Amino acid sequence: MSGSVNKVILVGNLGQDPEIRAMQNGDKVANLSVATSESWKDKTTGERKDKTEWHKVVIFNNGLVKLCESYLKKGDKIYLEGALQTRKYEQNGVEKYTTEVVLKAYNGEIRMLSSKEQSQHDIDKSNGYQPQDDLSDSTPF
Known part of the structure; x- marks a missing residue:
């Protein structure tokens, strides 16, 4: 069907720390x-x-x-864009369905919206990377 759109935009808070798993091909999800x-x-x-x-x-x-692995934690406010997908699975011999917001390898977006102090605390704990706050027009050379 041409002309259709499957796009979800959410602004909300994480209910728990992100769960990171390795797939069989070695990629993480x-x-x-x-x-x-x-x-x-x-x-x-x-x-x-x-x-x-x-x-x-x-x-x-x-x-x-x-x-997600480096910077997000329970309680953080985020903005995300993805697509709705429903999948079928079996549990105890019973077919069940679940609907999820999916961000695939070629699309999707996440933005951290938590306060700067809270995000900075997480950045300091993770790997020392600190984004630049002030990007002025002056060239350093």
Whole structure:
């Protein structure tokens, strides 16, 4: 079917540290659990209501898996783009289905949205890499 789009954009918080696994071919895959929340005021009671939705995210993009492994942790706020995929599996002889947001090797995006202080703390712990804050127009030579 031409002219169709399968794109998911989420902004939410990690419910746990990323789970990194090695596949049989040696590539790594990351599994994330991302929470998105909404709130509203109940018209009849005036009470504030909250609802949290949990999303399963699977990442096959090696660069993004490395980002997850090095910098993301439980509670971090992230932005991600991927596609919905439903797959069938068997558990105890019963066929089951699960729907996941998938970031493949050739598409998908993740951005860290957590506060700079929180992200900097994680960067310092991981490997010492520090992104430049101020990229001025002056050339250093």
